[in-house]
Amino acid sequence: MKKTIIQKIFISDETTTKSNFLWNTIGTGMLAAATMLFTVIVAHLSGEKAGGLFSFALTIGQWIGTIAYFELRTFQVTDVARRHSYAEYFYAKVFCCILAVLAGGGYIMLRGGTVEKAFFIFLLCIYKILDGYSDLYEGELQRYGRIDVAGKLLFWRVAGGILILTAGILLTQNLTVAVIAMIVYSLLMIFVVNEKALRVFEKGKLTFRKKEVGTVLIECLPLFLSSFLNTYVYSASRMSVDKVLDARYQLYYAAIFMPVMIINLFSTFVFKPLLSVMAEDYEQKRKRQFFLMIVKVCAIIVAVTVVCEIGAYLLGIPVLSILYGINLGAYKIDLLILLLAGGINALAFFMYYILTIMRKQNYALIGYGMEAVTAFVISDWLVRKYAIRGASVSYLIAVTVLLTIFVLFMIYNIWRGKKENGK
Structure with a gap:
């Protein structure tokens, strides 16, 4: 069968322990470095105050984003007996992302502040929620033993976002517009590239089973609460700095x-x-x-x-x-x-x-x-x-x-x- 462009770029015929480790390292490394690279780019191109605002907004986005992650991947990749299907993880993830969007909006309303700052924080929440949704594909690819493919998809989505943000700031001199462009790119990568790549391996129908989806969410709830609280701790000192200092x-x-x-x-x-x-x-x-x-x-x-x-x-x-x-x-x-x-x-x-x-x-x-x-x-x-x-x-x-x-x-x-x- 003839390969698609996505298959040629992201999916090799065979995988090895070395390629799995290499691409997982590259993809995870890019995701981990992204926060620093984003902040450095914004600080240099838009100034200290814009850099500070971006850093704080990204911190809140990471916190709200834990709702979208819901630690489903932790449970998904250790589900070696495949007690739950991909469809069950998919619908659980959709529910979590909707909840995350509502939580982000709720936080913005309760926090107050200027409309411009609130909107900017909400945009970064959306970006991190998309990270959480993308984690579904990467987790399922890992269950298929293709963490190399997951690493490639993650790398190009995040690296491309960094380039889009940089180009957006340089071309428009408007940080908000640049962030919106980065979000659009992330949407295209997830719903076009990630989706097609996963379907090479996962061909099952997305049958909705309410009881099983509920079971997944209940089983992952303690993990999510743990992650949410831990990310709050990660954010707490930054929120205190935002509250108390310039x-x-x-x-x-x-x-x-x-x-x-x-x-x-x-x-x-x-x-x-x-x-x-x-x-x-x-x-x-x-x-x-x-x-x-x-x-x-x-x-x-x-x-x-x-x-x-x-x-x-x-x-x-x-x-x-x-x-x-x-x-x-x-x-x-x-x-x-x-x-x-x-x-x-x-x-x-x-x-x-x-x-x-x-x-x-x-x-x-x-x-x-x-x-x-x-x-x-x-x-x-x-x-x-x-x-x-x-x-x-x-x-x-x-x-x-x-x-x-x-x-x-x-x-x-x-x-x-x-x-x-x-x-």
């Missing part, structure tokens, strides 16, 4: 926060391709392999954190100052604090996936709930008292609380398992 401080904080994502990025590279394998090890009760993989991944995350801390101490502030075009000389200690928090958060994020594989989602929800309460209580107070330093410390405290709780849950589960086996 708009340009939002850009300063975004600049020193950016390297935190490098640690999360590297940790994601390591463990996301392993999730299906680890799920099978756990399902088949190969406990030694399962726990050995946990130790190895944790060791790698710690090593990456140490390397990042050393690099940041020596070169971090000069490089970031040049990159963003602003003077960050006063924030070296804050950068180091945030990198430590990033390492702790990466470990907690990995533990979250382990709890998901073990189907202990409720434990994860308890941890993220306590983390969110901690952030809610301390963030505004610390930012008012210590400005950027307060924002950095509030994030560090919150993620430390989360990791501590997750480690205690893991120890409890291991102890309970040994006790049951002893009986």
Whole structure:
């Protein structure tokens, strides 16, 4: 059968572990780098205040976007027994995206502010909701063992969006128009390219089964709540900066926060391709392999954190100052604090996936709930008292609380398992 253009560009006849890893790394890397690249581009082309506004709007978009994600992919790719069909995940995703749009509108109405700022924030919410919808295709391709195809689609959608945004600003000198153009490009990539690529593998009819879709949503609800609360913690210190300090401080904080994502990025590279394998090890009760993989991944995350801390101490502030075009000389200690928090958060994020594989989602929800309460209580107070330093410390405290709780849950589960086996 003759190949379409999309098949020729995105889908090779065969895949290998190497190509899966390579394209997953490239695609995930581009997605992780996008926040930094967007902010840097806007700061250089539109100024510090516009950069600060864009960074804050993107942060809110990421928070609202977690509703669209609903952590369906986490459940989808670890559903190795295929208890649920693609159609069930599809309709669950559609419901979540509609809910996310309503939540974004609700947040804008409750927040208040100028109409222009509210509209701009809502646009970035829509963009991140589209990210969440696209995750459905990437998750299903991963279930088919074609994470290489998912990585290619993700890379070109995000990279193309960055180019569209840059060209839009240069041509129109209007940031809002440029963002709208980026959204239109993302829509075309998702509903034309992603859809056709997935249909090469998934040919089933999208039959709506209300009960099964409801089951998917209920099963993923603890995971979603955990993710929503965790993203709130990620956003809380930034919301406090927006509330308490001048708009340009939002850009300063975004600049020193950016390297935190490098640690999360590297940790994601390591463990996301392993999730299906680890799920099978756990399902088949190969406990030694399962726990050995946990130790190895944790060791790698710690090593990456140490390397990042050393690099940041020596070169971090000069490089970031040049990159963003602003003077960050006063924030070296804050950068180091945030990198430590990033390492702790990466470990907690990995533990979250382990709890998901073990189907202990409720434990994860308890941890993220306590983390969110901690952030809610301390963030505004610390930012008012210590400005950027307060924002950095509030994030560090919150993620430390989360990791501590997750480690205690893991120890409890291991102890309970040994006790049951002893009986």
